[in-house]
Amino acid sequence: MSEQTPLLRLENLCKDYGQGMILHHLNLDIEQGEFLTLLGPSGCGKTTTLRMIAGLESVTEGRVLLDGRDITDLPPEKRPLNTVFQSYALFPHMNVFQNIAYGLKVKGVKKAEQKERVEEALRLVRLSGYEKRMPSQLSGGQRQRVAIARAAVLRPKVLLLDEPLGALDLKLRQQMQLELKQMQTELKRMQQEMGITFVYITHDQEEALNMSTRIVILREGRVEQIGTPEEVYEHPQTLFAAGFIGQSNLLRGEVTSVRPEGRLTLQVEDVELPALADRPFAVGEEAVLCLRPQRVRYGFQPQHQMELQGVIRQKYYSGGMQHTLIALSDRLTVNAVTQASEMDQFQIGDRVYVGWNQTHAPVVPDEKLDLEAAEGGKG
Secondary structure (H helix, E strand, O other): OOOOOOOEEEEEEEEEOOOOEEEEEEEEEEOOOOEEEEEOOOOOOHHHHHHHHHOOOOOOEEEEEEOOEEOOOOOHHHOOEEEEOOOOOOOOOOOHHHHHHHHHHHOOOOHHHHHHHHHHHHHHOOOOOOOOOOHHHOOHHHHHHHHHHHHHOOOOOEEEEEOOOOOOOHHHHHHHHHHHHHHHHHOHHHHHHHOOEEEEEEOOHHHHHHHOOEEEEEEOOEEEEEEOHHHHHHOOOOHHHHHHOOOOEEEEEEEEEEOHHHEEEEEEOOEEEEEEOOOOOOOOOEEEEEEOHHHOEEEOOOEOOEOEEEEEEEEEEEOOEEEEEEEOOOOOEEEEEEEHHHHOOOOOOOEEEEEOOHHHOOEEEOOOOOHHHHHOOOO
């Protein structure tokens, strides 16, 4: 039985601007109907990758294949792709209907079909009734939706979105994340009818987690990890991925014992921590325990996987959540995050039992990264 051809395949893709390689041998299969996000800090190669897919950037080495056809040297206008950029690039002298219909008009689509397809696109982005409004009369979020409708109305096989929320202020960007996720749900029918796939780029890990079906984490032109939002959040494969996605207690130490089924003990500062690894480690190897603050549990009585002891050193409240710093020793502190109302009984100075489900605290090799740098640069 032959393997099904992916909609879009990036094969050994490289880019060199003459001052060193920007993208290193990227291999990636993108399936029809995916909302795939390229995520990483500035300079990681995500925009370069998108521009090579679009044909706006030449390929130094490798191939871009669409439905099995090599489109590496095909000019942008010949590719069944459309790009939505951070700047909306709407025509200020045209109303919403005219902006969305522009590409159809250029392609010679009849007026009756133009009207039908524009109305369908407006309905899908929830802007029905806005046909006669000018761009100046729209909010930033509405202008972005018009830009997406203008690209989608042409029925591309792949829709490329280059940080489309980057130009919005924080509050509006957070609102648009939910809108775009809802749009992705609403666009399932469009994907089935038109075969539209989203390839989205961002440096904002919250956007990636909220909207994607799969995430590709890029670092310095190389793939760090590919997986679903749950996979990259709960099971990071590298120290960089653990630090870049979400918040983590990154506990660096040395493996002191190894037991069957991936169980091991990690000496972190002056505390021995039980851990569970999904790859082999050797005694003496340096590793990092990646512990999400939301996974840390504590209480006045010992429970299963809650046998460590510590002292509450600090508490602070943020956005309905309680952040608690617990000292497991004079040299080792972990951050726990819980619903504020659940932990009102605990005070600074209280002695508590601490623990976590080891299946949700992966161990990764120590890459000798600056741990603060691994957690920074998220944009």
